[in-house]
Amino acid sequence: MPKLKLKPTTQAALLLLALSQLTVQAQTPPPAQLEQVLVTGSRAKDRSLLNSAVPVDVLSQEDLQRAVAGDGNLAAALQTLLPSFNFPRQSNSGGGDHVRAAQLRGLSPDQVLVLVNGKRRHNSAIVNLESKTGKGTNPVDFNAIPFSAIQRIEVLRDGAGAQYGSDAIAGVINIILDEARSGGEIQGQVGGFHTRFEPTHETIQDGASRELRGKLGFKLGEAGFVRLGAEAAHRDHTNRAGADQLPPWEDQSPANLAFQGKRNYAPGEPESDQLALWLNSAYALGADAQAYAFATWQQRESLGAAYFRYPDSSANVKALYPQGYRPETTGKSRDLQIAAGLRGSLGADKAWDYDLSFNLGRNDFSYGLRNSLNVSLGAASPSQFQLGDFGTQHLGLSADFRRELALGLAKPATLALGLEARRESFRTRAGDAASYSVGPFDGTPGAQAGPGLQAGDAVDLSRQLIGAYADLSADLSQDLFANLALRADRYSDFGSALTAKLSGRYVLAQGLALRGAASSNFRAPSLAQTGFSFTVTDRGEGGSLSQVRTLPVGSAIAQALGAEQLKAENARNASLGLSWQPSKSASLSIDAFDVRVKDRITLSERLSNEALTQLVQTRFNVAGVNGVNFFTNAVDTHTRGIDLVGQWTQQGILGGELRWTLASSYNKTTLSHVRNTGAALKALGIDKPLVGLEESNTLTAAAPRDRHVIGANWHNSQWKLLARATRHGQTTRVFDFGGGYTPSQTYAAVWQLDLEAEVKLTRQFSLSLGGVNVTDRYPSRSVDDISYFGNFPYDVLSPVGFNGAFYYARARYSF
Template sequence: MPTLRLIALAASQALLTTAAVAQTTALDAVVVTGTRAKDRTLADTAVPVDVLGRDELLRAAGPDGNLAAALQALLPAFNFPRQSNSGGGDHVRAAQLRGLSPDQVLVLVNGKRRNTSAVVNLESKTGKGTNPVDFNTIPLSAVARIEVLRDGAGAQYGSDAIAGVVNIILDERKAGGELATEVGAFHTKFAPTGERITDGQTQSASLTHGWALAGNGFLRAGLEGLHRNPTNRAGLDELPPWEDQTPANLATAGQRNYAPGEPATHQWQTWFNAAADLQPGTRAYAFGTWQQRRTLGAAYFRYPDSSANVKAVYPNGYRPQTTGDNRDLQLVAGLKTQWADWDVDLALNHGRNDFDYGVRRTINASLGAASPREFHLADFGSRLTGVTLDLSRELAVAGLARPLTLAAGLDVRRDGFVTGAGDAASYAVGSFDAPAGAQAGPGLQAGDATTRHRNVVGAYLDLSADLTRDWQGNLALRHDHYSDFGSATTAKLSTRLALDRTLALRGAVSSNFRAPSLAQQGFAFTVTDRGDGGALSQVRTLPVDHPIARYLGAQDLKAETSRNASLGLSWQPSRDWSTTLDAYAIRVKNRITLSQRISRDGLADELAAKFGATGIDGVNFFTNALDTRTRGADLVTQWRGAALGGELRLGWTASFNRTTVRGGDSVGLEEINTLTDASPRQRHILSANWQGGIWGLQARATRHGSTTRVFDFGDGFVPTQTYAAVWQLDLEAQVQVSRALNLSFGAVNATDKYPTRSIADISYFGNFPYDVLSPIGFNGAYYYARARLSF
């Protein structure tokens, strides 16, 4: 669909649909994302940028209490889907921007690249095979504001910025402190069982303080803690027909044996942000964040007389619990100074994420009653160490309305990815005729442990100029070289033309790329069990450079590349009313996915004869499998004025997008469904905020668009269901009890809405009555109270 038709489509739907978000940041606020000019404001950016302030982020965090949940509540183009019974996906959730892959959005903290998560998601629906940035490792209390660039920015920032950029700006307040605490819980009427359920009890607290340093310096630091009980939205078990119909198994029917829901979570976070003037014109700065998060996820129930059970150990069956210990660190130190006429920013950035994965309340049935009940399954590590040099200056050029901004820079980085083996018993094949490996595992085998590194060197040039009083133009060029796959050159051209005092036309074209992650290049995993006749059988996920993968068609991974185009209108008829409408098209080539399992008659004998590797019955690997095209539009409207003795702010934002696939013959139906229909094509948010005297009221209505689930069980059995769009209502009331104390009371999903019930072929015999796809979730209403004490 051409870009102009998209604008017309979005405008017509906007008139017919109630949806939105209030964007309370002033239009004259200076933005630093997507431009290196020092004086660009929200009102005159050439590309769409959302600026979200600290207070609205804190109010929007909801039951998750984290950054990504707040972004989903405020930005319709941002999707943060839940996972459950999904292995590592239970512990690290991936987020999307504009319906694209989670690893196609670049995350910055104070303008510096954030390290990715170490977990390779192989069982999650969204982001399968990716290890993107974990937004939840960034303390919410540390954030001053967030700038979200909804446009490709590879020429400015390098890899990953295909969908856009999220830049998290940390708090710089140099005086005063704040103590905040919140309690809440889910309370819902759960239709599948007819119960009233209260669970997911959550307690959180944060403490921040600021100090002034010599000159104009500051130090701001904080500490956060959170504890959340799990939720359980299982239906009544109908006992799958392939399970033996024994008395012990039949006794489990009608019970809630499974546990889809939120994982139990216990976490601590700390952070600091500091700067000090060393001498006039020279400023040192540093910032850092650290988190340790322990989570407890759920796995499928094993029935009493299942072959996966040892009845002497678990006479009534058992439900394994997956465990995650996630540790994340980022430290940045830098120096800003002036050299000749140049502003210089030199910084050292180090980030790392470590994830220890395990399972408890389980067993390796092939080891019999002697099996351990708890296993360490694997270690995962992600590393980033880099040095950046950014230079900028203004140049007076004859004929230009104002001096142009010239910026150039160098980015040198070393990335790392490591995996470590689990307990030997977690993947052992014992002497008993029963499934091998830890149930809800198995562990990473010693032969699959890997260490991968690469070096990256990037250089960029950026020009920003007001060509006339009403016309600005921006040009960026960048070249990156990766030691493991080659080079990429990207470019971006953006412009803004003021048609009159209130109306402006803006647009951009760009090329962007995403380098294949080290995890996608080097991850290996083997599942070993007994096959027909008791012989050992293996299914292996192999690196693309493994000889067996090469023999079966694997090739070196290429970078994903995109061509982005956008066209938008910005209208500001008054200081209190503004509207922007931006249409876009994104073509992505060589998207990386996990291939379908390669398995054929005689494969094991074929590989044994050629490579001496016995018992390999199936292989898959990462591949540049397909191309996609995403087209969409984003609408943002905000208004403020006096009402009812106070100030009223109304907002409306909407996001429309659609992704289609080209190619993909080697990719399964489920993966194509993930890329095209599993996330909402439309989301709308309507919000109203009123502040008068000591009172404040907020209401936000969100319409989550429809989603579609496809399962491919083989032999032509492909159950498919589309879940209808659903409205969510969030409410909050605040009272300023004193100058120091603020109290808030609210409800998320106050009307206790759920997605469409899953059909019988998808609900797994009644155990999973609701799917994870809808952003409204499947936990029901959440009620909370919050107190903030300033000092």
């Protein structure tokens, strides 16, 4: 895989040169977190963590800084700080190695809405077909958002479709960009894994990382600002393969047996290079108007692992790879978001606040292979392949208005109205012909660890939508606050959605309040789920060609097999909780939630038999289709849980301040209804459910049902010390290999300990040393039926990961 053209040393020099040209001042510290006004979950101007009607977490820049150290990416930091957030470490999972999906409250990765500065973030382009979590989705790529750009993150743990539209079933994550008007920072970090790997009884040091970030800010006119930054990172891969036992179906030849006991596979973290730029700005156009703009850009190249191919294997051509080979998947992601707008006040009395905005989001993903071959092409096969190109884009225009209303209450009410229009598109482009072509030689056609996207599967899809909302909130009495929101959305491809939300907060006593919400929410099927097409060609009995196809639901073949046009997922959310602040230095909240999702979209099981093959050939003149699957609204799910969040600050402890934090989450998802197999499939003799054992396991038990985080942060004028203990709950893995062979395993809960110490050597310069998972904990060892003959001793499901302890050092210069 080609490296980025700018080396880290060159990038550092450019950053230092740019920063040296500006005179800047010290930054102003952020306000106290508990009193900070929220911009997520309510459009009233005076909501904070102390008086919010719905549960919202606020993660400060300092919180995120300490949480990101181990993995260097945003999603891993969110998992560290939010027990309800899950970010599994996919490996040997095709596109899932390059763009990883995350979950909130155990729901699907595409059921959480991500905003940047309150504007909708676009989805990633790659469709994950091989990953465990998020199979069949193309959710938001959190790691494409530059970490240094973030000032804070607000996480709304409640359905918010009536306020923000599609996807906000599990909640909303709003990433607020840095808007400091002066000051800057240069930060560098190095780190790596050092672990005792019991499956092979060796000590491993790998996964070295190097990161460099820089940012600065300055005033623009009297009331404006520009804040900008750049960052670059390189991370080496890790390898946690066990000793190979050689699968019994492989030829037991001397050449193959020579690889027994060796580490031939490479499950672990992918190698990656990334470069990112960002900008956040505003400029006053007068006393009552302000123009603003922000942008983020990232390019990331990554290298994933695939299964080993033995020398004497039907998947090898010995003239090319006499010692066997292990293909590597390559990914190149280019990600861009640009937003600009005008905000201010209007009307004779300046009563209306307005925000008119433009928002463009785009992701392009190029997917490839190296160190591979197409067996059917023989010795003429290339070793590198382009498997396909994927692109997604959205263009949005929105108009938001807000004013206060005098309704005779103790305080004015807040009325908010808004309109949104958006165009979304999704496209795929075929891979190299050699990546999927059928050559003259025996063996599986198409690139090994591929194949590529065929020309007939390329699609170019788009749709338009328009939405409108109304939001009214008011303090109905001194003790009671209420918020009512209504929203209507119209999509050009599947129809309309109407959602509503009612939330409230009632003060029971000084510092103690009851809060709750009830809402309807929806998620529109993504364009990828509506129209994605993919074909795998193979050789059947007697050398005849056969196909396994992922069909668009609107295709003639899928329709003949009973596929129906996808409907939106519809959810009913309810929550009830208590918030308690016994003193200025302590707070505690507990919230129970209930989410019922109807018509949940999943990728069906593979459907196949001779009658299906014959039907497709006789009716559509397509020979050799011996298996199909398609997206379907096949299940309803029911998720219940409880979140607990608390903090307590003590002054004067060893001459400093000590802050204790507690966060705990429990959720359980069950399948409340599974659709019966349709008449068309039953007529062909196919009676198995569209959602089978593996997907049912993904929806219900593959994510931990509980996680608990206990943290202690101590600091004085010179030192900052952090200790954080996390208990990751148990997970269950189920495989269905066919023929009744369905091995399963439940992985036990695991504790993880993170430590960090930071010393301020001067007013501007600090050094940090830390470790993530310093006790070097691993998940339970996988049983023989799941470890793939010793090659994968640990599964990807546990949030503790399977890489062991990570240690790092960081230097930071602020000015």
